[in-house]
Amino acid sequence: MRHLSDGALRRLHDDEFAVSNREREHLAGCDRCRGRAQRVGDDAGHAARLFAAPPLAATATEAALGRFRERVASGAPDGRDVPLTPPRVAARRWAMAAAAIPVVVAGLVVSANAAGWLSVFSPTKVAPISLTIGDLKGLPDLSAYGTMSTSKLNPREVADGAAAAATTGLRPLRATLPAGVPATATWEVVDQGSATFTLDASVAAAAARAGHTAPQIPAALNGTSVTVNAGPAMVAVYGAPRAGATDQLGTSLPTLVIAEGVRPTASTNGATLKQLESFLVAQPGVSPQLAAEVLAIGDPAGTLPIPVIAGVTTSQTISIDGVQGVLTSDSTGLGSALIWEKTGVVYAVGGLLSQSEVLDIARSLH
């Protein structure tokens, strides 16, 4: 059987009946797991010694409750502003970090330049771009800029990796998985699809009449369409709840996701990407820092930006399979993802794993 997960070993340290008989039997016969169990126990003991505190003298609960009532009744209860991060928000923070993965997966695109269209985006590398929560909230609402039309990506589950590869024409990937990651995956594929956004001054004018903040669209850009072509892509999800089974906190994230898809490309029938970029970074709601980040990419046509949210995710560039990838983690150390592009295919490996586990899995792909 498979090796025990770190979590199982930790639970076992507290309670010898916390794991199944099968897991206990495996542990008895596996030197590697016993060695890991030893380290888990050592670290747990170390923490327990540091946290050991003499019992507090009896707490005067009734007196404290009395003080509490006085404080509420006095109407000046906010003596000290202690910002509390409620559990629900904390749980969502990783969900936001994880959003970087679907952004890339959903954006996996094939080049399909119709006649007269100018290819403006065919990235050959990935690079991190830093955002803050404020940036995300402040981003302009595109519905005041023009119209969007999309074709369906038609996501669906297929039987196995071979079926996913056959459907998408991509190379099936096999990975060596660490202990704690379920061996079986569900496989999903998305078709090639596209999204077209057309800048339309009349839409902007209507939004302005309706009292919304609306942009001035320069005549040179009016009527310009940008088409992003997406898919096909395939995704292997390990240790995920079935579709729709995500709990209300959005914390039921898969242990591991491995995705690959043909790189995204975009084309336009009018303005150049440089013109579009200059226009977009000048919009209200785009902070000077974000604008500087976007402009600093330097080669926007050849770089796929990976959003990194300040205070929520961190990133570093890592060499993987001979190219440069972006390794992002949520700031609490719970999850990580690695995204890279090679020979026209974007790869993403991520999940509730440490950076080194994600790197090991990515390097094991064959």
Added chain:
Amino acid sequence: MNGEAVWHMSAPPAVSPTTDKAFDRVFRAEYARVVSIAARVLGDRSRAEDVAQDAFLALHKRHCSDQGWAGGWVCAAAAHGALNVLRSERRRSHRERLAASLTETADPAVAVERAADGRLLRAALARLPQRAATVLVLRHSGLSYAEVASAMGVKQGDVGTMVRRAEAALRKEVERAASQ
């Protein structure tokens, strides 16, 4: 803190007598545990009681004392509040003296060792990611896996892994500090 999702309390609407009763029950059941959680982080009884008052105030304003998870939530709020105080605290030495006085033990050698451990622990907690520090504080304050899961809004099956990672990170942090 840049980008940190922070929830600030808003003014309390009128409170119904039923909610008040539920609140009193939670207060009486959890107060000692909430103070001890904050004291583990701060090493200071009187500051811990202040943090406990703030945590219960936050619960009071949310009008959720009749929910099953209210007890776990107020524990997590106390851990967060205490960790925030710890991080914002600049004058450590003052608190360390108080910490030493808190360890009411007869053996001076044991007292010195405990004070040193407390300093190491607090320095490490201040540097660890908030979530890792919170899971450590809650678990080592005696909350069960189920209670930690409920308090932090995660699945119970994930708590073992979170505790394991946090303990490994704590040890690394303490050893790094000790080697400097």
